[in-house]
Amino acid sequence: MTTLDPSPRSATRSSSRSPSPAGAPRAWRTPRVDVLESAADYVVIADVPGVDDGALDVRFEDGQLVLEAPFAAHGAGEAPVAGFRRAFSVPRSVDTQAIEAQLVAGVLEVRLPKVAAAQPRRVPVRSTRPG
Amino acid sequence: MFPRAFAHDPTFELFDALRREVDRFLDHGDASPVARAAPLSAGTWPALAVRETADAIVVRAEVPGLAEGDVVVELHDGVLTVRGERATPAREGYETLRRERPALAFERAVRLGPHLDAARAEATVRDGVLEVHVPRAAEAKPRRIQVRGQA
Numbered sequence: 001m002t003t004l005d006p007s008p009r010s011a012t013r014s015s016s017r018s019p020s021p022a023g024a025p026r027a028w029r030t031p032r033v034d035v036l037e038s039a040a041d042y043v044v045i046a047d048v049p050g051v052d053d054g055a056l057d058v059r060f061e062d063g064q065l066v067l068e069a070p071f072a073a074h075g076a077g078e079a080p081v082a083g084f085r086r087a088f089s090v091p092r093s094v095d096t097q098a099i100e101a102q103l104v105a106g107v108l109e110v111r112l113p114k115v116a117a118a119q120p121r122r123v124p125v126r127s128t129r130p131g
Numbered sequence: 132m133f134p135r136a137f138a139h140d141p142t143f144e145l146f147d148a149l150r151r152e153v154d155r156f157l158d159h160g161d162a163s164p165v166a167r168a169a170p171l172s173a174g175t176w177p178a179l180a181v182r183e184t185a186d187a188i189v190v191r192a193e194v195p196g197l198a199e200g201d202v203v204v205e206l207h208d209g210v211l212t213v214r215g216e217r218a219t220p221a222r223e224g225y226e227t228l229r230r231e232r233p234a235l236a237f238e239r240a241v242r243l244g245p246h247l248d249a250a251r252a253e254a255t256v257r258d259g260v261l262e263v264h265v266p267r268a269a270e271a272k273p274r275r276i277q278v279r280g281q282a
Binding site for chain 1: 196197198219222226232259260
């Protein structure tokens with residue numbers, strides 16, 4: 001299994017549902033994502049057009065990164081869809097306290113830094129002076 | 132799953148060209164714009180939605196990541212065209228584990244129909260959604276005609 005795989009409960013595209021506060025099921029769309037990895041972090045980039053940062057919910061829950069991006073009031077249209085939602089399994093190497101997210105022009109970018117122990121560490125090489 | 136959906140299919144292109152011809156033949160101009168809003172181009176990005184109000188036709192396109200200068204909107208002979216490019220550049224030092232957001236050049240056209248006031252059309256982009264507002268021409272709006280009895 002690759003790291004940061006989408007978890008099964010969000011695997012079905014455009015048909016995942018979760019209860020709304022009122023109890024009635026609301027449909028969520030599955031956003032398209034890119035997932036990148038460097039030595040220091042993972043980056044998840046999701047297309048969430050029509051979402052502003054007001055109601056954006058990015059959380060770490062039960063070992064999963066959950067992105068929940070309800071449509072902004074001005075962009076909701078008449079669609080019976082609440083917004084975008086997708087969950088990912090998070091590798092142990094991620095420092096879950098340090099996850100950060102930013103939203104620009106309908107693109108959500110979440111950065112998941114790796115814990116220091118998981119990052120490659122350069123060992124300084126010192127030369128000893130003769131004498 | 133995604134690569135298959137976006138794969139180039141010449142059959143679709145053929146049907147699309149055929150439909151375009153049929154559209155041209157059937158271009159009466161009095162049918163509902165929404166019923167006639169089938170896209171003329173073969174691309175599927177960006178997703179488009181067309182709705183009618185009493186005064187205007189409103190087209191919404193999902194263009195995540197695009198800002199003002201990245202998209203061109205044209206209205207010609209009742210056909211609205213949206214085109215531009217979206218880049219999703221590679222980042223140095225990063226390896227791609229999953230890629231569902233393609234970099235692409237796009238062009239989509241939607242026939243909105245006649246009797247539109249192109250000069251007053253407006254387009255805005257906000258939160259990655261492009262909204263084009265095309266007012267109806269004055270003569271296209273329903274007008275109530277007073278019925279008078281002959282006294």
